[in-house]
Amino acid sequence: MKGQCLCRKVTVEIDEAPEYINICNCRFCRSLGAAWGYFRKAQVTVTGETKSYRRDDLDEIFLDGYFCPTCGTCTHYVNFAQPERDRMAVNTRLFEQDELDGIEVRYLDLRGEDYIRTATGKIGDGCAF
Ligand SMILES: [Zn+2]
Numbered sequence: 079m080k081g082q083c084l085c086r087k088v089t090v091e092i093d094e095a096p097e098y099i100n101i102c103n104c105r106f107c108r109s110l111g112a113a114w115g116y117f118r119k120a121q122v123t124v125t126g127e128t129k130s131y132r133r134d135d136l137d138e139i140f141l142d143g144y145f146c147p148t149c150g151t152c153t154h155y156v157n158f159a160q161p162e163r164d165r166m167a168v169n170t171r172l173f174e175q176d177e178l179d180g181i182e183v184r185y186l187d188l189r190g191e192d193y194i195r196t197a198t199g200k201i202g203d204g205c206a207f
């Protein structure tokens with residue numbers, strides 16, 4: 079499955095559809111505008127130039143968010159604090175929605191101490207994606 083940023087200079091390929099998609103309301107996720115699917119690193123190929131942003135406003139910093147420097151679309155993030163952890167997240171909004179049809183979407187609320195799953199939907203159920 080192949081997805082692209084808005085200007086199409088960055089391409090992200092994944093070898094299979096994500097098992098589920100997380101839409102989270104934390105500051106990081108809302109600012110990046112991403113809906114995350116999770117993969118092992120070898121499952122993801124990113125081509126084209128990306129830049130990363132590591133936020134510096136938290137006590138505990140562990141994510142680098144990547145984006146296209148031309149159009150600003152967020153493409154993926156990696157956990158730099160745990161490089162041994164073979165997991166990364168891809169912004170599934172890069173992919174055609176039709177290709178994601180039927181995948182479970184989990185809506186997460188992180189305004190408190192822990193994640194609360196407030197709702198579950200499916201791509202194509204008529205709710206916003
Ligand atoms: Zn772009």
Ligand SMILES: [Zn+2]
Nearest residue numbers: 102103104107
């Ligand atoms: Zn989040």
